């Protein structure tokens with residue numbers, strides 16, 4: 012029996028498995044290999060960490076989903092892959108063979124690059140995994156009883172900044188509601204060249220709107236800055252300054268997960284997977300990748316190197332295109348192959364208001380260095396839109412939908428985002444920067 016395998020049941024992997032199930036004939040197996048028993052809507056973890064919603068609100072049981080939507084679930088983490096032999100090994104030693112594989116394993120968190128960083132033996136909180144969000148929530152509750160300085164930030168090399176801004180500004184709002192803000196000086200420390208950069212340079216209004224928000228909320232911003240070490244209750248910066256904190260949440264830089272780093276030729280030096288425009292590996296034809304595990308090079312170098320954000324919506328588009336293209340490779344669809352355009356929309360929620368960041372596409376045209384359009388807009392509607400999107404996404408996951416036509420149409424009608432284009436023949440130029 013032909014078999015397509017998806018590794019990772021996150022924002023990219025699970026919708027991709029649904030798309031594959033939809034495209035491939037019944038006598039073809041779709042196997043989902045998941046390191047965790049639950050699907051987690053990662054963007055919801057900011058609110059979980061602040062105690063605004065329970066973790067269960069953003070999770071769904073993968074066994075039930077797999078049964079309902081006719082996926083074969085292997086609920087153990089992948090420990091090794093042999094892309095030449097088309098064989099995967101999972102924890103415990105069992106192997107899974109495949110015709111085509113899609114890798115969507117997200118990020119490994121590089122806390123080890125900064126002494127004292129992170130919740131495992133370090134002194135800062137993280138909100139990147141369900142376990143971290145729960146730990147951050149416990150620490151937040153203790154902090155509310157004994158408030159002190161709050162530091163939020165991102166490590167040098169980070170590429171995911173939106174959640175840091177959300178945590179920062181939602182925490183500020185929370186403290187105000189509780190009448191504690193006067194007792195909590197707040198600092199945002201970041202390697203971004205300016206506040207509101209978020210890894211994408213030159214987005215119209217983004218700098219102004221974000222700077223304005225920081226000023227309104229009385230938050231000190233330290234940009235273009237490297238965190239060099241963290242001690243108990245003190246964050247050390249490259250310029251010699253020490254920031255005292257009672258609570259610190261710092262997003263680490265990302266790398267690819269260990270089985271990718273351990274497989275010669277599969278990933279780059281950080282374990283991110285290079286792909287062609289159709290999301291296929293340039294050397295291993297049976298390997299596709301999507302989401303945070305993909306190598307996308309930052310096109311605009313910054314004084315302190317930072318990564319390019321790979322947002323949830325970019326991930327979904329990459330995963331949908333990859334699933335479509337795997338179905339073409341397996342003879343279930345006629346083609347043409349699809350290319351995700353990486354036109355992206357990101358809603359960032361900041362308490363009573365929010366900012367929508369739009370970059371179409373995230374990677375500028377390699378020849379002109381320009382984007383078709385990029386801008387940021389602020390308003391309370393962003394908060395409502397984000398909450399509605401989360402409910403919608405969880406419903407999609409429950410009912411086994413990937414990226415349906417009406418969602419694509421909505422993004423096109425409301426934000427002029429076109430998510431896919433047909434691929435030219437295989438010799439096509441690579442996604443810019445890959």
Ligand SMILES: Cc1cc2nc3c(=O)[nH]c(=O)nc-3n(C[C@H](O)[C@H](O)[C@H](O)COP(=O)(O)OP(=O)(O)OC[C@H]3O[C@@H](n4cnc5c(N)ncnc54)[C@H](O)[C@@H]3O)c2cc1C
Pocket residue numbers: 018019020021022023024044045046047051053054055056057087088089090115116117118138139140171173174268270301302303304321322323324325326356357358359
């Ligand atoms: C706190 C936070 C908030 C965010 N908020 C937003 C937002 O508001 N909007 C937005 O657009 N983007 C947001 N993002 C980014 C968004 O979450 C990512 O773009 C998205 O989750 C990427 O999807 P993915 O499938 O690549 O990775 P993930 O969703 O992380 O999924 C990866 C999956 O792979 C599994 N896995 C890892 N290793 C293995 C292995 N060896 N074997 C088997 N399975 C494995 C993991 O357990 C996980 O389930 C946020 C990110 C974070 C961290």
